[in-house]
Amino acid sequence: MSDSLTAETIRITGHGGDEMEAYLARPHGQEQRGGVVVIHHMPGYDRGTKEIVRRFAELGYDAICPNLYFREAPGAAPDDAAAVGRANGGVPDARLIGDVAATAAHLRALPTSNGKVGVIGYCSGGRQSVLAACNLDLDAAVDCYGAFVTGTVPAEFPLRITNLVDQLPRLRAPLLGLFGAEDKYPTPEQVAELGQILTANGKDFEFHSYEGAGHAFFSTDRPAYNVAAANDGWERITAFYADHLGA
Amino acid sequence: MCTYTTVKDSVDGSAKGPNGSWFHVTDVTVYFDHPVHAMAEHTLNIDFADPSKGPSARVALELTEESGRRLIAAIQEALAAVPAELAV
Numbered sequence: 001m002s003d004s005l006t007a008e009t010i011r012i013t014g015h016g017g018d019e020m021e022a023y024l025a026r027p028h029g030q031e032q033r034g035g036v037v038v039i040h041h042m043p044g045y046d047r048g049t050k051e052i053v054r055r056f057a058e059l060g061y062d063a064i065c066p067n068l069y070f071r072e073a074p075g076a077a078p079d080d081a082a083a084v085g086r087a088n089g090g091v092p093d094a095r096l097i098g099d100v101a102a103t104a105a106h107l108r109a110l111p112t113s114n115g116k117v118g119v120i121g122y123c124s125g126g127r128q129s130v131l132a133a134c135n136l137d138l139d140a141a142v143d144c145y146g147a148f149v150t151g152t153v154p155a156e157f158p159l160r161i162t163n164l165v166d167q168l169p170r171l172r173a174p175l176l177g178l179f180g181a182e183d184k185y186p187t188p189e190q191v192a193e194l195g196q197i198l199t200a201n202g203k204d205f206e207f208h209s210y211e212g213a214g215h216a217f218f219s220t221d222r223p224a225y226n227v228a229a230a231n232d233g234w235e236r237i238t239a240f241y242a243d244h245l246g247a
Numbered sequence: 248m249c250t251y252t253t254v255k256d257s258v259d260g261s262a263k264g265p266n267g268s269w270f271h272v273t274d275v276t277v278y279f280d281h282p283v284h285a286m287a288e289h290t291l292n293i294d295f296a297d298p299s300k301g302p303s304a305r306v307a308l309e310l311t312e313e314s315g316r317r318l319i320a321a322i323q324e325a326l327a328a329v330p331a332e333l334a335v
Contacts, residue, residue, distance in 0.1 A: 041281075043279065043281050059316070073302035083302070087255060087296070123281070215288070216288070222288070223286055224288045
């Protein structure tokens with residue numbers, strides 16, 4: 001397989017018919033392949049996230065990341081856009097589902113698509129990855145340390161989120177969860193609760209929790225970056241998607 | 248961590264922002280969460296902004312928890328020293 005790829009910013013039609021920006025990376029070549037929707041972390045559609053998108057293309061997938069803050073802040077710097085998104089109460093769940101549906105459809109419409117699409121999200125995107133997999137036809141989902149999949153959201157939070165406990169019985173894709181044992185959002189207890197719920201509902205899932213790693217251990221430009229956890233996590237993701245998104 | 252904690256309020260004043268330009272600020276958002284730039288896993292983040300001028304009309308601070316508490320103390324000390332006749 002060639003390691004050549006092309007990456008570009010495109011416009012797609014997202015939830016509600018809204019135009020939105022997305023970053024698309026595709027391997028060169030015409031072979032049939034799976035697709036990956038990358039959901040960025042709360043700090044936004046930034047350089048680190050785009051590096052992740054390109055890495056999935058390097059791994060052989062058509063990969064796309066929608067800019068979830070594009071509506072509030074078109075053309076803004078990622079940090080400014082994230083600040084606006086946060087000040088406005090965050091990304092509503094219904095809009096997130098619609099945006100992921102649109103990006104997944106974009107991938108499936110590519111001439112190289114084998115029809116299979118996975119989703120992966122980091123931080124707040126981890127929760128959104130599970131949310132998408134409970135509501136859309138996706139073939140595999142990865143949750144990287146998403147808070148409030150389980151657990152109680154404090155009542156005073158102005159952000160419009162709830163936990164996903166009532167939606168988990170609808171999860172319709174295999175789930176890979178990657179967590180830091182030192183994380184507080186989500187705590188190991190909340191991860192254990194998620195595992196118990198999925199087991200009780202007969203869901204296909206695989207969790208790995210890394211000792212010594214906290215939140216955001218995949219973020220190469222942050223102090224939280226944990227080489228051992230990130231390297232093993234990438235191997236788990238690679239194997240998981242090979243199993244579920246292959247031709 | 249990803250705390251989601253966000254506190255908003257209105258303010259009336261000015262800040263020196265992008266391109267060295269002063270602008271009127273109307274909103275402040277305070278949260279304890281990921282920083283963009285500070286070398287800490289989480290910080291007290293303060294955004295002074297004028298949303299009517301677009302996303303870039305923002306002055307952002309990312310302070311360690313200890314720095315945030317020292318800032319509060321410094322502000323309170325400065326405000327406590329204001330003579331009553333100057334307070335508006």
